[in-house]
Amino acid sequence: MKVFKFGGASINSVERMQHVAKIIASFKGEKIFIIISAMGKTTNALEKVVDAFFDGRKDDALQLFEQVKQQHLNTLKYLVTVNWQQAENHLKDFFTEVEWLLHDKPVRDYDYYYDQVVCCGELLSTAMMSAYLNEAGIQNKWIDVRDIVRTDDNFRDAGIDWDFTAQKVNSDVLPLFSEYDIVLTQGFIGATDENESTTLGREGSDYSAAIFANLLNAESQTIWKDVEGVMNADPKEFKDAVFLSELSYDEVIEMAYYGAQVIHPKTIKPLQNKNIPMHVRCFLKPDLPGTIISAKPSHNLPPIIVVKENQALIKLESKDFSFVGEHYVSDLYELFANLKIKPNLVQTGAISILCCLDDRQDKIEKLALSASEAFEVTVEKNLTLLTIRHYTREKFDALTNGKTILLTQRTEETIQALLR
Ligand code: ASP
Numbered sequence: 001m002k003v004f005k006f007g008g009a010s011i012n013s014v015e016r017m018q019h020v021a022k023i024i025a026s027f028k029g030e031k032i033f034i035i036i037s038a039m040g041k042t043t044n045a046l047e048k049v050v051d052a053f054f055d056g057r058k059d060d061a062l063q064l065f066e067q068v069k070q071q072h073l074n075t076l077k078y079l080v081t082v083n084w085q086q087a088e089n090h091l092k093d094f095f096t097e098v099e100w101l102l103h104d105k106p107v108r109d110y111d112y113y114y115d116q117v118v119c120c121g122e123l124l125s126t127a128m129m130s131a132y133l134n135e136a137g138i139q140n141k142w143i144d145v146r147d148i149v150r151t152d153d154n155f156r157d158a159g160i161d162w163d164f165t166a167q168k169v170n171s172d173v174l175p176l177f178s179e180y181d182i183v184l185t186q187g188f189i190g191a192t193d194e195n196e197s198t199t200l201g202r203e204g205s206d207y208s209a210a211i212f213a214n215l216l217n218a219e220s221q222t223i224w225k226d227v228e229g230v231m232n233a234d235p236k237e238f239k240d241a242v243f244l245s246e247l248s249y250d251e252v253i254e255m256a257y258y259g260a261q262v263i264h265p266k267t268i269k270p271l272q273n274k275n276i277p278m279h280v281r282c283f284l285k286p287d288l289p290g291t292i293i294s295a296k297p298s299h300n301l302p303p304i305i306v307v308k309e310n311q312a313l314i315k316l317e318s319k320d321f322s323f324v325g326e327h328y329v330s331d332l333y334e335l336f337a338n339l340k341i342k343p344n345l346v347q348t349g350a351i352s353i354l355c356c357l358d359d360r361q362d363k364i365e366k367l368a369l370s371a372s373e374a375f376e377v378t379v380e381k382n383l384t385l386l387t388i389r390h391y392t393r394e395k396f397d398a399l400t401n402g403k404t405i406l407l408t409q410r411t412e413e414t415i416q417a418l419l420r
């Protein structure tokens, strides 16, 4: 069995949806478990709905949601012709789920509402694709992944209940393959034991695909993207970016950790644990082999460049010139854990600690406030964190030329610099 994941860009128009169907048809006779993201920028649009709702702007929220609805209904009309009514009814179930909620007043926290609203993007896109594939003669079974993937209630970054999910995959998903070659479902979402919807973090569909690849013991996972494979740098920023045909799990997990937008950082572990190779392929050019990620060690890699914008540098200085001892450092890490902050870089000195984090206003305020009991706190924003794996002196100099380096950290493999 194979696991496929198609991203939002691959289904952002009727033509692209038809094109995806052709790719799927070309694997006729194989058993494929397919995960599809929300259409195009739907997740961003739904985030705006949640913001309006949570701000108490109910009419705005309903109106913004109406746009999402119309866009899906219009697409459906062009995509599905014979069983159009049935498919529309399916979509309407999901519209109703969200609209009920939007008519209430927010009484729980933001993240809870986020997940209840944003999850509908993938439910809508997969319902449409399933109806279209059936109509195009590609028999498939659509499932609501919330019946299978059980999570905790850490909304927006939910943790998987692996035991429960594994049982469900065995009892409810595997048997479907005796009747169908294709089972189609959503990535990115799950549900708690109280049937509340949850999400796994932005771009989480890659991770969902890996969870299923692991539990289904798939022979491989393929992520279909709008690029030819993994590159050593973002080709939009770096004209000389080169394509990487093979990468090891270790390399990819490092790249994702430092912020490369290759795949969701949690994706590799479930694959590595069962030695399942992952292919990154281009849906626009399905004849190209793409990048293969596996246990095979990578050799002779070019410098791999990751640039993270929007960084904040927090400087914590002891108030009375006392040393920054272990207890300060452990208190600080406890704060990180409580605020769910993942610092991108930390450096400890005699009487100060520097840490670089993504500029999330709410988290930085809370961190600064709690730390101000023990430290003098200063914050600088609008910084860039540059990471180069397999760096060379020339590459580092070229990329930092003309900028002020506020902080550097290096190991044998990796160099990082925070730039102003
Ligand atoms: N639709 C979600 C997002 O845009 C999840 C995903 O595509 O992986 O973040």
Ligand code: MG
Pocket (backbone or CB within 6 Å): 007, 008, 009, 037, 203
């Ligand atoms: Mg996506």
